[in-house]
Amino acid sequence: MGPEAITYHTDEAGYQWARFSPEQWLRELKVPPTLIPASWESWDWRSTESLPGIARALRWLRDSWTRETGYWSVLLTAPPGRGKSHLAVAKLRQFLSWYPARECAYVRWSQLLRDIKETWDGYGSEATLLEAVESSRFLVLDDLGSEAAEADPDSPQWIVQRVFSMLEVRHAHGLPVVITTNLDRRRITARYGARLVSRLREGEIIDLSPLPDHRVGGFHV
Ligand SMILES: Nc1ncnc2c1ncn2[C@@H]1O[C@H](COP(=O)(O)OP(=O)(O)OP(=O)(O)O)[C@@H](O)[C@H]1O
Numbered sequence: 001m002g003p004e005a006i007t008y009h010t011d012e013a014g015y016q017w018a019r020f021s022p023e024q025w026l027r028e029l030k031v032p033p034t035l036i037p038a039s040w041e042s043w044d045w046r047s048t049e050s051l052p053g054i055a056r057a058l059r060w061l062r063d064s065w066t067r068e069t070g071y072w073s074v075l076l077t078a079p080p081g082r083g084k085s086h087l088a089v090a091k092l093r094q095f096l097s098w099y100p101a102r103e104c105a106y107v108r109w110s111q112l113l114r115d116i117k118e119t120w121d122g123y124g125s126e127a128t129l130l131e132a133v134e135s136s137r138f139l140v141l142d143d144l145g146s147e148a149a150e151a152d153p154d155s156p157q158w159i160v161q162r163v164f165s166m167l168e169v170r171h172a173h174g175l176p177v178v179i180t181t182n183l184d185r186r187r188i189t190a191r192y193g194a195r196l197v198s199r200l201r202e203g204e205i206i207d208l209s210p211l212p213d214h215r216v217g218g219f220h221v
């Protein structure tokens, strides 16, 4: 299948705007190619059949968190392959239908840190990078904590400060964010401090570790 055609519409002021499909917007927001098809429709609920607590939490995430509910954060925590990024992108698709797509943001944590470091060599400005993270109407922050090996409890101080200040700004303005991480609550506290975790606990924390590793393909029958 070739690339999808882009259609255009003209607004009242005579400007032409591209009318993107959700997939085109996800690509535009730099969602990794493997996650572009991720949606609630493509989520396989069979893995949650024997896990009613998780099924309930995920139905809440899908159905009850609207732009009006005012939840500021949902933290999805689990080891690799449990579907955290899939669920975060599924939620992003919903917000794309509520807000102008350019006001939503998808940020891969390791990429953001690389981009921040590049600004130290004079490439671009950190303020511009942080603008999307701090003030987008909806943010997916994918893979928080990926800067250090699982066994290494410490992150450099500059990273710790940035995690806190970015999320503190969003918290102060009640701006919604879905954060995915391999770290559990104890490790997040050890790495980024109790003040961040206290704010995250005002939102929802969903532990997906009982789910099977979907990359292993254990339940593809
Ligand atoms: N329940 C599910 N139904 C359908 N697809 C799933 C499900 N769980 C995971 N997947 C798919 O499996 C792949 C891995 O999932 P995903 O990338 O969301 O894992 P993750 O928890 O974010 O892992 P990591 O910590 O390594 O980032 C993705 O392609 C995702 O779409």
Ligand SMILES: [Mg+2]
Pocket: 084, 085, 086, 142, 143, 180
């Ligand atoms: Mg992921």
